[in-house]
Amino acid sequence: MQIKPILAAMRHHKAGTVLIALQIALTLAIVCNALFIIQQRIERMARPSGVDETNLFVIRSDWADKSDPQRIDAQMRADLIALRQLGSVQDAAPINSFPLLGSGWDNFIKLQPDQVKMTTDSAIFFSDEHALATLGTRLIAGRNFTASEAGAQQPRDAMHAAQVIISKDLAHRLYPDGSALGKTIYVTMGRTPSTVIGITDTLQAHMTGSWAGPYAYNAVLVPAQLLNDYTYYLVRARPGQLDAAMRDAPKALFAQSRMRIIDHKDGVMTFAQVRQRAYGPDRGMAILMAIISAVLLAITAAGIVGLTSFWVGQRRKQIGVRRALGATRRDILNYFLTENLLIGIGGVMVGAVLAIGINVWMVSQFEMARLSLAYVAAGVVALLVLGQGAVLAPALRASHVSPVEATRSV
Amino acid sequence: MLKMTHLSKVYRTEVVETYALRDFNIDVKEGEFVAVTGPSGSGKTTFLTIAGLLETFSGGEYHLDGIEVSNLNDNARSKIRNEKIGFIFQAFNLIPDLNVFDNIEVPLRYRGMKAAERKQRIMESLERVGLASRAKHYPAELSGGQQQRVAIARALAGSPRLLLADEPTGNLDTQMARSVLELLEDIHREGATIVMVTHDPELAARAQRNVHIIDGQVVELSEDPRFHPAQVAAGEVRG
Numbered sequence: 001m002q003i004k005p006i007l008a009a010m011r012h013h014k015a016g017t018v019l020i021a022l023q024i025a026l027t028l029a030i031v032c033n034a035l036f037i038i039q040q041r042i043e044r045m046a047r048p049s050g051v052d053e054t055n056l057f058v059i060r061s062d063w064a065d066k067s068d069p070q071r072i073d074a075q076m077r078a079d080l081i082a083l084r085q086l087g088s089v090q091d092a093a094p095i096n097s098f099p100l101l102g103s104g105w106d107n108f109i110k111l112q113p114d115q116v117k118m119t120t121d122s123a124i125f126f127s128d129e130h131a132l133a134t135l136g137t138r139l140i141a142g143r144n145f146t147a148s149e150a151g152a153q154q155p156r157d158a159m160h161a162a163q164v165i166i167s168k169d170l171a172h173r174l175y176p177d178g179s180a181l182g183k184t185i186y187v188t189m190g191r192t193p194s195t196v197i198g199i200t201d202t203l204q205a206h207m208t209g210s211w212a213g214p215y216a217y218n219a220v221l222v223p224a225q226l227l228n229d230y231t232y233y234l235v236r237a238r239p240g241q242l243d244a245a246m247r248d249a250p251k252a253l254f255a256q257s258r259m260r261i262i263d264h265k266d267g268v269m270t271f272a273q274v275r276q277r278a279y280g281p282d283r284g285m286a287i288l289m290a291i292i293s294a295v296l297l298a299i300t301a302a303g304i305v306g307l308t309s310f311w312v313g314q315r316r317k318q319i320g321v322r323r324a325l326g327a328t329r330r331d332i333l334n335y336f337l338t339e340n341l342l343i344g345i346g347g348v349m350v351g352a353v354l355a356i357g358i359n360v361w362m363v364s365q366f367e368m369a370r371l372s373l374a375y376v377a378a379g380v381v382a383l384l385v386l387g388q389g390a391v392l393a394p395a396l397r398a399s400h401v402s403p404v405e406a407t408r409s410v
Numbered sequence: 411m412l413k414m415t416h417l418s419k420v421y422r423t424e425v426v427e428t429y430a431l432r433d434f435n436i437d438v439k440e441g442e443f444v445a446v447t448g449p450s451g452s453g454k455t456t457f458l459t460i461a462g463l464l465e466t467f468s469g470g471e472y473h474l475d476g477i478e479v480s481n482l483n484d485n486a487r488s489k490i491r492n493e494k495i496g497f498i499f500q501a502f503n504l505i506p507d508l509n510v511f512d513n514i515e516v517p518l519r520y521r522g523m524k525a526a527e528r529k530q531r532i533m534e535s536l537e538r539v540g541l542a543s544r545a546k547h548y549p550a551e552l553s554g555g556q557q558q559r560v561a562i563a564r565a566l567a568g569s570p571r572l573l574l575a576d577e578p579t580g581n582l583d584t585q586m587a588r589s590v591l592e593l594l595e596d597i598h599r600e601g602a603t604i605v606m607v608t609h610d611p612e613l614a615a616r617a618q619r620n621v622h623i624i625d626g627q628v629v630e631l632s633e634d635p636r637f638h639p640a641q642v643a644a645g646e647v648r649g
């Protein structure tokens with residue numbers, strides 16, 4: 001290859017060379033990080049919730065009369081009996097919040113009553129003995145709540161759950177070297193001990209923000225329905241009967257009492273919708289990053305096509321001279337491909353450093369993971385290939401400049 | 411060495427057909443030094459570009475060094491240009507981005523020559539034209555005469571058997587023109603075949619043979635006593 005004379009000639013059009021190299025560098029730096037963000041978001045969105053998403057839906061019932069907790073308690077029990085009696089329904093449970101909802105309770109979990117710092121943080125789901133069967137989440141150790149253990153409490157009551165069921169990730173976090181089953185834990189700031197009577201398979205918390213990353217699979221099930229201004233009912237339809245169950249359930253509830261509000265738009269949501277909402281921002285970010293990457297790559301490719309075309313036009317005469325002196329079409333094609341490759345290599349070297357720099361900065365500023373070098377390597381290859389692809393058309397045009405151009409005086 | 415028979419070259423545009431050469435016959439023997447003269451637009455450059463395989467022709471035959479060239483593909487033509495032919499242009503045609511050394515190296519690289527041999531040949535041919543000290547200079551830093559001598563060095567470095575020159579002295583003053591011609595005469599003495607287009611009667615007179623082209627056809631002067639080379643070269647006589 002004729003690298004030396006190409007480099008020598010490049011010094012005579014520095015401005016364009018540097019411009020394209022810089023464009024390649026910036027594109028590489030941004031696209032690497034953008035793709036990394038996209039990949040992370042996709043990974044987040046693909047996380048399992050641990051519940052039977054295909055058959056599950058939720059109803060939010062806002063009470064018209066919020067004044068009497070006793071009445072709410074009774075109403076909820078009646079509602080649940082009605083729901084569970086529906087033919088299209090497999091099971092139903094009351095719950096204050098659920099995986100991927102976004103809002104709900106999360107609290108410190110401690111192993112000692114007077115511990116000052118938390119051991120970890122966890123979602124708290126207030127429900128009853130139907131919770132696991134409704135969610136479709138398996139117990140991997142211990143037992144479920146009994147009907148007699150299930151009670152009720154108001155939001156401002158101190159927690160007094162004698163028994164709790166926890167997710168396996170929380171169990172492992174609390175007792176990395178042994179089983180949490182039968183152990184005592186302290187939920188919230190309270191000093192009342194709770195015994196772990198069961199451990200579930202994977203169960204996702206309601207929190208979806210990136211801050212909650214380490215706690216995303218920590219969940220505590222408390223056997224008490226929460227007497228709040230509203231409640232959620234988790235309903236698991238019999239397989240294939242989701243649509244029917246979603247029609248039947250609100251009717252059954254209104255038949256119980258009309259003193260409630262179930263929102264038209266999102267009072268009844270399938271779990272698929274819940275997931276859609278939970279990951280909306282992630283999807284948006286991924287799409288934005290994809291658009292930015294595509295635009296940058298397109299601009300860079302266009303820049304290369306434009307500048308090389310300009311150079312080919314400018315150098316028609318010397319291309320003709322080279323052809324007259326014995327260059328084949330291939331030689332001319334190779335000349336421009338090599339020139340572009342050299343500029344590209346310069347660009348990606350700067351770009352790789354820049355890509356890592358941007359990532360290091362983002363790691364220090366935001367909740368960001370370390371950029372994997374595989375992304376930089378893939379980006380480098382992608383940009384070099386893009387460059388060669390972009391330069392191909394003008395380079396082919398150059399290779400078809402006739403040797404007779406050498407004799408033309410203009 | 412170079413034999414054209416009934417050769418024609420037509421330039422077609424949408425409106426007109428121009429016969430740049432018609433029934434063109436010429437036979438240049440190995441080792442000859444031929445000066446080509448003729449009025450402007452008569453087809454001298456066209457003849458040279460076809461002779462040098464820079465362009466194809468429309469009809470007739472052209473044998474270069476015994477090979478009928480019309481069947482050769484582009485790569486084969488490039489190879490012949492590279493190995494057998496040296497070009498010298500009126501406008502020098504050095505590559506402005508490359509220094510003198512790199513300019514002379516261009517055809518040698520296309521030949522795939524080893525670096526050591528390239529260097530030796532470049533320095534030899536630069537010495538030959540008296541510019542060894544200017545190897546690192548760029549074309550823009552040289553006078554016209556020096557640039558043409560670099561172009562000659564570039565043509566020489568590949569030891570071509572055929573040297574084609576299109577008004578090599580056209581852009582030079584008399585003094586420099588003379589020294590360039592002396593150089594060509596030297597090269598000729600060493601065995602190269604030279605075909606040179608010129609407007610300068612004095613230079614034409616120094617060639618072994620003069621070929622006059624009028625309206626795309628060769629008029630052999632030596633066989634026609636009506637013509638005087640000096641008049642003809644100045645374009646005063648029309649055929």
Ligand SMILES: Nc1ncnc2c1ncn2[C@@H]1O[C@H](COP(=O)(O)OP(=O)(O)OP(=O)(O)O)[C@@H](O)[C@H]1O
Pocket residue numbers: 421422428429430448449450451452453454455456457
């Ligand atoms: N690319 C082309 N397209 C159309 N016509 C052309 C082309 N090149 C040359 N011609 C025509 O062919 C004829 C011969 O041109 P050529 O350049 O060979 O003349 P010349 O003898 O070299 O003239 P000069 O002494 O002015 O250099 C001219 O009539 C010219 O207009």
Ligand SMILES: [Mg+2]
Pocket residue numbers: 454455456576
């Ligand atoms: Mg001419």
